[in-house]
Amino acid sequence: MTEAPHNQRKMQRTAFTCLGIVVGMVGLAYASVPLYDLFCRVTGFDGTPIVRDSNTSQVVDRTIAVRFDANVVPSLGWRFSPEKPEVKVKLGETMTVYYKVTNTSDKPATGIATYNVQPDLAATYFSKLECFCFTEQTLQPGETLESAVVFYIDPRLLQDSDVKNISSITLSYTYFPSKAGKPVAEVTSSTTSTVQ
Secondary structure, three states: OOOOHHHHHHHHHHHHHHHHHHHHHHHHHHHHHHHHHHHHHHHHHOOEEEEOOOOOOOOOOOEEEEEEEEEHHHHHOOEEEEEEOOOEEEOOOOOEEHHHHHHHOOOOEEEEEEEEEEEEHHHHHEEEEEEEOOOOOOOOOOEEEEEEEEEEHHHHHHHOOOOOOEEEEEEEEEEEEEOOOOOOOOOOOOHHHHOO
């Protein structure tokens, strides 16, 4: 009879272990998106530019073309474009480029911009000092907003054999409808019309 309490304790330990694993996996599933986003922002992985507070780099006599791509999800009803399609920038040089976004619809709309850098491997060296990305914007019908992106390309790019010979980098932004500060793929017209 002493075997029954022993088996019961083993079964309880097994049940608690399984429950702990399930709870841990659910927690990891919820944490995976913000952790992945943080990882990408810190390392430049998957074309995510690094965000910096200041530029302490030396300017190097090597020029790279930076192209600007501007996209809008069609359901948002905005027109979005950079002031220039391309600039030439020396490595380490701080550059400011302006984008203009206009609400072409007849209703107020709220959007949020996401971004990436191509080629992916160059994102580690594309450092943003100021950006309008991930900032929710509400535009009234016909309203236009001008926003700046301030960036530099880290000269350490020249030490990376995978990207040291690239001649151009593309910074691509996409505006999505926004709900509660998060981009959404589609917003119904009733949701869009109630945005203040």
